[in-house]
Amino acid sequence: MVAPTSLLDEFMPHGVCYQWRPDILWLNVLSDVAIAFAYFSIPIALLYFLRKRKEVPFPGVVYMFCIFIFACGVTHVVSIWVVWNGQYGFQGMVKAFTAIASVLTAISLYPVMPKLLALRSPTELAESNASLQAEMEQRKVSETQSLKLQGDLARLGRISTVGQMATGLAHELNQPLLAISASADTAVQIAKGNASNDPLLFECLDDIQSETQRAGAIIRALRQFISNKNSARSSTDINSLVQQAARIMAGEARTADVQIEVVSGKIPTVVVDSVQIAQVLVNLIRNAVEAISEMPDTDRLKPDIVKVSTDCTDDVVSVTVSDTGPGIGPGIDPFKAFETEKADGMGVGLSISRDIITTHGGTIEVDASEEKGATFTFTLPLTEKT
Amino acid sequence: MAKNNPIVFLVDDDPSVLRTLPRALEYHGLTVHPFDSAKKFLESYNNQHGCLVLDLSMPEVSGLELQAELSERGITIPIIFITGHGGVTESVTAMRAGAVDFLEKPFLPEILLERISEATAKDFEIRQANDEKNTILSRFHKLTGRELEVYKLLIEGETVPSSKVIASELGISHRTVEHHRARILEKTICNSLPELRVLAKEVGFVVPNNIGNSAAE
Structure with missing residues (x-):
């Protein structure tokens, strides 16, 4: 034997220790081969996983695991090598490298432990997934509802506009019709005074009278047809209607640089046609927003606020819509059909609103006495009046 | 009219x-x-x-x-x-x-x-109806001060008090009370005291406040 001079000096091979007994030799060698294979395969699997799954938490730790396990595999290969070749210095160096890798991996594991623990387990993930899905579905439902409401409002708006025109026309036309009817009657009385009058004259006057009455009947029928729009009343939370109306108007308000502020009071539900009441709300909010946006920039508060608040007494639920707009001009009855201060408007919106609230047994009024703006308040009775 | x-x-x-x-x-x-x-x-x-x-x-x-x-x-x-x-x-x-x-x-x-x-x-x-009421009321208004005092006592109670009771209440003679009573019925054109009571209620005739109180003194 030569005196040791370097780590790579050759010694007795390891097999000598068990006198090359085949059973012990192969048990060791084959086990090492198997372990080495397994240890080489595990990092490959880990790397493959890392590559496929982009968002693995703490990839650094996984890489360290790869190195450490790979190094363990190498130590086992070297164990096989030293059975026939006694280079224990070389084996030691491999083990030293493995030791460094193992210790570093072991140390690195502790700091990340709390974070690892915080990671959601697959069951937890499934649960939160499910609740997310439920929320999405809920959203879809309310979105559909809101879309439906918007559609209903648009339709009702058209119907009401026609209805309002009919009501306005009816009022305007019924006056001359009555004048015609009265005049025809007078003519009959005069004609009766002269016995020599042609009977055809009486026939003509009768026709004028009956046709006038027929025209009146047609107008009445038209108005009835329109006012009988199927009103579906149900128990309704006015606060949620206010929220919906504010949502519908949110876009227009943003464009006009107006804030809609909702103050929901504690109020009981009331039995109303929710689409109609929503229309009143949208109408009042829209009027307020439009009134503000038509003001000259120098008069604007920026942001101007439209405040919608709900309240109740023993008998009624009340909703107040107040704005910081220019208010209402003197001598203007805002509820009267075809009377408007708006540049582009028919002046029927508030008139429709008043009709809706009155048919619900409520009241609607305006207070424009403040220096700035107007305040509309409508009430709805808690118990339905017939 | x-x-x-x-x-x-x-x-x-x-x-x-x-x-x-x-x-x-x-x-x-x-x-x-x-x-x-x-x-x-x-x-x-x-x-x-x-x-x-x-x-x-x-x-x-x-x-x-x-x-x-x-x-x-x-x-x-x-x-x-x-x-x-x-x-x-x-x-x-x-x-x-x-x-x-x-x-x-x-x-x-x-x-x-x-x-x-x-x-x-x-x-x-x-x-x-108003005119009728006014006509009847005008008859009641013809009652004199002493008559009104008697009238008040006749009307007030649950039942019609006797002349004696009224007489002692007002401090006048029982004959004078009977005389006033006859004048009241005559002036209001009533046949009986019950009729008078009903009529007074119907037209809502009220004895003026200053009458009766002074008599009680």
């Missing part, structure tokens, strides 16, 4: 209605006073017999507001509402407040004539 000259007061803001409707009604022998606003009607109305044909929707003072104002002033003239609107809510309000009728324009003049004659008849009845 005579039954045969009722006045139809027409209040409507529409000029063509205001021109043609009175003409038609006058040809049927009615006297019509037209007004284009509630205010002008209120200024000129002096509790004449007749009825009021009132447009529901007018600027400034509406028909409903005029109705409320009249009721506040204690004016009972029957009201026939006419409207070009046919608003359900307003018509219910109007009828609840005592309107006799509600006609939608355009109506047949003969229907209005019918309603006017009903309304004026009703007004006549009310006025006649």
